[in-house]
Amino acid sequence: MARNARGRWLVVAIPYFWLLALFLAPFLIVFKISLSQDAIAQPPYFPTFDLSEGWDVFREAFGELSFENYGYVLSWDNEFLEAYGSSLWIAGISTLLLLMAGYPIAYAMARAPKSIRPTLLMLVILPFWTSFLIRVYAWIGILSPEGLLNQLLIALGIISPDAPLQILATDWAVYIGIVYSYLPFMILPLYSALEKMDDTLLEAAADLGCTPIAAFWKITWPLSLPGVFAGCLLCFIPAVGEFVIPDLLGGSDTLMIGKVLWTEFSVNRSWTVSSAVAVLLLLVLVVPIVFYQNVQAREVEAR
Amino acid sequence: MRKGLSWFNVSSIVLGFAFLYIPILLLVIYSFNASRLVTVWAGFSVEWYFKLFQNQQLLDAAWVTLRVAFLSASVATVLGTLAAITLTRYGRFHGRMLFSGMIYAPLVMPEVITGLSLLLLFVAVGFDRGFWTITLAHITFTMCFVSVVVQSRLVTFDRSLEEAALDLGCTPFKTFFVITLPIILPAVISGWMLAFTLSLDDLVIASFTTGPGATTLPMRIYSQVRLGVTPEINAACTILIAIVTVVVIFASIMTKRQEVERERAERLAAAEA
Numbered sequence A: 001m002a003r004n005a006r007g008r009w010l011v012v013a014i015p016y017f018w019l020l021a022l023f024l025a026p027f028l029i030v031f032k033i034s035l036s037q038d039a040i041a042q043p044p045y046f047p048t049f050d051l052s053e054g055w056d057v058f059r060e061a062f063g064e065l066s067f068e069n070y071g072y073v074l075s076w077d078n079e080f081l082e083a084y085g086s087s088l089w090i091a092g093i094s095t096l097l098l099l100m101a102g103y104p105i106a107y108a109m110a111r112a113p114k115s116i117r118p119t120l121l122m123l124v125i126l127p128f129w130t131s132f133l134i135r136v137y138a139w140i141g142i143l144s145p146e147g148l149l150n151q152l153l154i155a156l157g158i159i160s161p162d163a164p165l166q167i168l169a170t171d172w173a174v175y176i177g178i179v180y181s182y183l184p185f186m187i188l189p190l191y192s193a194l195e196k197m198d199d200t201l202l203e204a205a206a207d208l209g210c211t212p213i214a215a216f217w218k219i220t221w222p223l224s225l226p227g228v229f230a231g232c233l234l235c236f237i238p239a240v241g242e243f244v245i246p247d248l249l250g251g252s253d254t255l256m257i258g259k260v261l262w263t264e265f266s267v268n269r270s271w272t273v274s275s276a277v278a279v280l281l282l283l284v285l286v287v288p289i290v291f292y293q294n295v296q297a298r299e300v301e302a303r
Numbered sequence B: 001m002r003k004g005l006s007w008f009n010v011s012s013i014v015l016g017f018a019f020l021y022i023p024i025l026l027l028v029i030y031s032f033n034a035s036r037l038v039t040v041w042a043g044f045s046v047e048w049y050f051k052l053f054q055n056q057q058l059l060d061a062a063w064v065t066l067r068v069a070f071l072s073a074s075v076a077t078v079l080g081t082l083a084a085i086t087l088t089r090y091g092r093f094h095g096r097m098l099f100s101g102m103i104y105a106p107l108v109m110p111e112v113i114t115g116l117s118l119l120l121l122f123v124a125v126g127f128d129r130g131f132w133t134i135t136l137a138h139i140t141f142t143m144c145f146v147s148v149v150v151q152s153r154l155v156t157f158d159r160s161l162e163e164a165a166l167d168l169g170c171t172p173f174k175t176f177f178v179i180t181l182p183i184i185l186p187a188v189i190s191g192w193m194l195a196f197t198l199s200l201d202d203l204v205i206a207s208f209t210t211g212p213g214a215t216t217l218p219m220r221i222y223s224q225v226r227l228g229v230t231p232e233i234n235a236a237c238t239i240l241i242a243i244v245t246v247v248v249i250f251a252s253i254m255t256k257r258q259e260v261e262r263e264r265a266e267r268l269a270a271a272e273a
Helices: A002-034 A055-063 A069-075 A080-111 A118-128 A133-144 A148-155 A172-194 A199-207 A212-240 A246-249 A255-266 A271-302 B008-028 B047-054 B056-089 B098-107 B111-124 B131-154 B160-167 B172-201 B205-207 B217-226 B231-271
Strands: none
Touching: A002 A069, A002 A271, A002 B056, A002 B098, A002 B131, A002 B172, A055 B056, A069 A199, A069 A271, A069 B008, A080 A118, A080 A172, A080 A212, A080 A255, A080 A271, A080 B008, A118 A172, A118 B008, A118 B231, A133 A148, A133 A172, A133 A246, A133 B008, A133 B231, A148 B008, A172 A212, A172 A246, A172 B008, A172 B111, A199 A212, A212 B047, A212 B098, A255 A271, A255 B111, A255 B205, A271 B111, B008 B047, B008 B231, B047 B231, B056 B098, B056 B217, B098 B131, B111 B131, B111 B172, B111 B205, B131 B172, B131 B205, B160 B172, B160 B231, B172 B217, B172 B231, B217 B231
């Protein structure tokens, strides 16, 4: 049995230590660098901790850590706070739109004949396998002022050629981009919740004189809530930190924190401020992430 | 209560799929456009595909991307499967909460945070950035997806088969390879494919963790897209879409067939046992 115990230990230890080293440890480093200051050096921040120079130097380095970057990020003079707010707002609106678009689709899929359900499911998943970047890129050609949507609307005589719809480079383009790219993530958890539902409940409700709409709100909706939560969180959390969509589809005044972090890092080259932005973003997202984990864990245990 | 699909159900499916597929379809159609202007149709042409295959930068980037994706997906599949076994078979152990947290958090973690934190780790330990740092980063975030896919299979299958093998004197190691792995193989394969496409697709994490000399295809496409829409990129995208579509359809048919066979074998074995 001793060998079994060791084998068992290895199965746990290998992925465990991998994640400790490459997922958890990096966060501690981000936190440490968020307390450091920018320097023109390699690496571009100080203090750096180096035990080879002796204990005193090490301790001194500790004294140089400060919360200055957080003061900078949290000051109203800079656009960071606004960016956090508008990211949450954009992600929230997008999640609502996703739920409104995804629910009817998932519902219809769950009601479809059993024989075609796997095909429908594959059709939902298939676009997800094609590159995210490509799917966002596709919308540039559609939404631009001389793009295909405007061409169609002009051909139909709905809008005049002189005043094309200005959608690209607005927040609306970002909503469309997020809804489009995240839709499978909303549909799949909704579908798996709705599919499990017992149809006889609805029949019983109908027999007892419930209208279909009342039956939906009294039975279907409450039973699908786990799927609703899972889908919304699965879309909302990554959407808050989204970078590609606001960068390619949004305008210069579309303020999202993922884009701000990227700019701070790659254009302004301030590693310390971008670390502080990342730590604060993580703090904002901790509650939904923990909530999401609970939903997931319950889902696994329920089976 | 009427059974089956109402007009409302049908129209939501039709509209939903139209919304999902029309943009991709338009992208493919316009990759065959003779005009350089992407939005003006000027006749059929495959010119851009020829141009594409003369674009050495793009081809180099594609090669880097494929190697990263293959390597990272393979390692991630092993790690993710181990993690899935840990979470479904080992009950409660010290640090389980932390472990499952570290498995689920990367699924929803904004990419900018993952990317930045990994970059700062590589800088802190003095790792040269390039091919290997992208691969390590990709292993880390894709193994969590693999783990979730494999877990969903592990929790549904009949555990008495494993117990029977153990009772008959099989070592846990052998039991895994003879009983467990063949049964969960379809899930492991789809986990690998998911990891492969996620890696193929990733722009943000790769951009953070890359170094000189290692430019991936999404990074190359992104830098060209920022300059504007070009038919050449449409052509590159169309090829990627074609490859992915063929692979996914083929794989789903394969796993479907395998799963049917496995289930039958599983039932037979259970009946005999």
